Amino acid sequence: MSSIEIRNPATGEPVGSVDTTPVDAVHDLMVSARHAQTAWGRLDFAGRARVIQRFHDLILDRSNEILDTIQSETGKSRRDALAEVVTVAGTARYYLARGEAFLRPKRRRGAIPLLTRSILEHYPHGVVGLIVPWNYPFLLSIGDAIPALLAGNAVLLKPSELTPLSAVLGKALLQKSGLDESLLGIVQGGPEAGAELLRHVHYIGFTGSSTNGRKVAIAAAERLIPYSLELGGKNPMIVLKDAPLEEAAEGLLAGAFANAGQTCISIERVYVESPIFDRFARLVADRTGALKVGWSRSFDVDVGSMIHPAHAARVQQAIEAAVQGGASVLAGAKRRPDLGPSFVEPTILANVNRRAPIAVDETFGPVVSLHRVESREEAIGLANDSQYGLNASVWAGGATPAIEIARRLEAGSVAINSTLMIYNAFDLPMGGVKLSGIGRRHADHGILRYTQARSIVRSFETGGGYDSMLGRIRGEKMAAAMLKMVRLWRRIPGIR
Numbered sequence: 174m175s176s177i178e179i180r181n182p183a184t185g186e187p188v189g190s191v192d193t194t195p196v197d198a199v200h201d202l203m204v205s206a207r208h209a210q211t212a213w214g215r216l217d218f219a220g221r222a223r224v225i226q227r228f229h230d231l232i233l234d235r236s237n238e239i240l241d242t243i244q245s246e247t248g249k250s251r252r253d254a255l256a257e258v259v260t261v262a263g264t265a266r267y268y269l270a271r272g273e274a275f276l277r278p279k280r281r282r283g284a285i286p287l288l289t290r291s292i293l294e295h296y297p298h299g300v301v302g303l304i305v306p307w308n309y310p311f312l313l314s315i316g317d318a319i320p321a322l323l324a325g326n327a328v329l330l331k332p333s334e335l336t337p338l339s340a341v342l343g344k345a346l347l348q349k350s351g352l353d354e355s356l357l358g359i360v361q362g363g364p365e366a367g368a369e370l371l372r373h374v375h376y377i378g379f380t381g382s383s384t385n386g387r388k389v390a391i392a393a394a395e396r397l398i399p400y401s402l403e404l405g406g407k408n409p410m411i412v413l414k415d416a417p418l419e420e421a422a423e424g425l426l427a428g429a430f431a432n433a434g435q436t437c438i439s440i441e442r443v444y445v446e447s448p449i450f451d452r453f454a455r456l457v458a459d460r461t462g463a464l465k466v467g468w469s470r471s472f473d474v475d476v477g478s479m480i481h482p483a484h485a486a487r488v489q490q491a492i493e494a495a496v497q498g499g500a501s502v503l504a505g506a507k508r509r510p511d512l513g514p515s516f517v518e519p520t521i522l523a524n525v526n527r528r529a530p531i532a533v534d535e536t537f538g539p540v541v542s543l544h545r546v547e548s549r550e551e552a553i554g555l556a557n558d559s560q561y562g563l564n565a566s567v568w569a570g571g572a573t574p575a576i577e578i579a580r581r582l583e584a585g586s587v588a589i590n591s592t593l594m595i596y597n598a599f600d601l602p603m604g605g606v607k608l609s610g611i612g613r614r615h616a617d618h619g620i621l622r623y624t625q626a627r628s629i630v631r632s633f634e635t636g637g638g639y640d641s642m643l644g645r646i647r648g649e650k651m652a653a654a655m656l657k658m659v660r661l662w663r664r665i666p667g668i669r
């Protein structure tokens with residue numbers, strides 16, 4: 174068995190290690206998860222909810238320990254770590270309040286009015302696999318496990334090989350809240366561990382890059398298991414000439430530099446109407462220059478470390494290539510080895526070639542390109558001219574034009590006069606179109622995706638019911654009777 178040593182990306186210090194899970198052990202985890210799930214799936218919602226309610230309270234009581242762990246393996250700011258704890262608590266709270274109603278069996282209209290009754294049920298898949306990335310290691314692992322567990326599943330979770338510790342802590346806290354150890358198995362390791370997980374589970378929820386999402390979809394197709402993919406983005410923001418500029422500038426900073434830009438829904442390209450471009454660019458550049466970048470265990474840092482020196486180097490190269498292609502630097506653009514091995518300054522670029530990689534591909538770092546546009550039509554066209562479609566943001570003086578623009582954007586979510594709000598709007602499905610993914614988390618989608626639909630139809634008629642009725646009438650008479658019945662249905666209110 175090999176082990177993975179984890180270092181704090183902000184300081185380079187070792188902070189822990191985990192053993193990689195051998196291939197045979199994945200099979201064993203699956204068997205015990207399946208076994209434990211049988212009883213858990215039969216428990217009523219209230220029984221499962223008691224565990225998740227205790228967990229909700231426990232993570233708030235132990236938040237400092239969780240923040241320390243998240244920060245240690247990501248190097249992110251404490252504020253960004255806090256967002257993970259708050260959002261996991263919010264997810265738990267939401268599904269504790271609404272989950273039972275989403276999962277409850279529902280009456281549906283029957284095949285023949287009055288004579289039949291139909292019920293739609295949702296039952297758990299069995300063992301749900303979750304493969305998650307490093308950028309929000311507590312939120313994306315435990316936050317997605319909560320609705321899966323509440324729906325009656327067991328979970329096999331594969332954290333990123335870069336950030337395995339937050340998931341281990343999350344599991345320990347779930348166990349302390351009363352969850353059977355086997356109901357949340359953790360598979361440690363890299364892509365090969367993920368590939369092994371895919372050979373066993375009954376459903377896969379993947380969060381990560383679009384490139385790997387495609388591989389996961391192919392593996393799921395081989396076994397014909399259902400899946401959801403939460404993938405990358407190149408999220409646009411549109412700023413109209415009547416937008417509140419100060420607020421829009423603040424919004425951009427939050428939307429682009431939270432988590433050092435390593436957020437799937439973060440803003441990477443901004444289309445600004447020409448009359449306000451220069452003023453907006455100045456505002457944004459000044460405020461970006463004033464952000465505090467660094468490593469701290471207190472809440473005094475705005476922008477933390479990136480995940481890895483290699484990722485910081487990739488982002489730095491992307492900035493340099495853009496500058497060589499004619500881009501101008503309005504703020505930042507430098508690596509900061511004086512702060513730690515993986516820091517990149519929050520960066521604002523202008524005059525970026527619209528076909529340059531930095532304007533088209535997901536950068537996943539603290540870098541934003543500002544583009545001047547002559548009309549809102551041009552802005553909408555450019556925003557949609559992307560292979561991605563995850564999140565978008567619109568800033569306008571009035572609600573009506575903003576909503577009109579939002580309705581034309583090819584994205585899973587659009588925030589008006591805001592940027593990242595979708596992640597905490599638990600009652601709204603969140604996910605992407607195009608290369609940004611398939612399926613949604615949150616809302617009813619976010620728990621029903623962890624279930625299968627079972628339709629139960631029942632006939633009240635004695636003596637064979639619907640089937641024998643069809644069998645008794647034959648030939649022309651049968652055809653005439655059927656057509657008469659269909660015509661009649663059209664006239665009965667509530668049946669059409």
Ligand code: NAD
Pocket residue numbers: 304305306307308309313331332333334362363364365366367368380381382383385386388389402403404405406436437535537563605609610
């Ligand atoms: P990644 O695709 O490299 O890895 C994600 C996870 O998949 C890791 O656990 C990794 O070990 C595993 N993996 C990689 N290849 C695999 C394979 N072939 N089979 C099975 N598992 C495999 O992504 P990353 O670099 O860790 O994360 C950054 C990406 O995640 C960005 O593109 C970002 O936009 C995306 N992301 C999306 C969302 C969302 O909700 N849409 C949220 C967070 C991050």
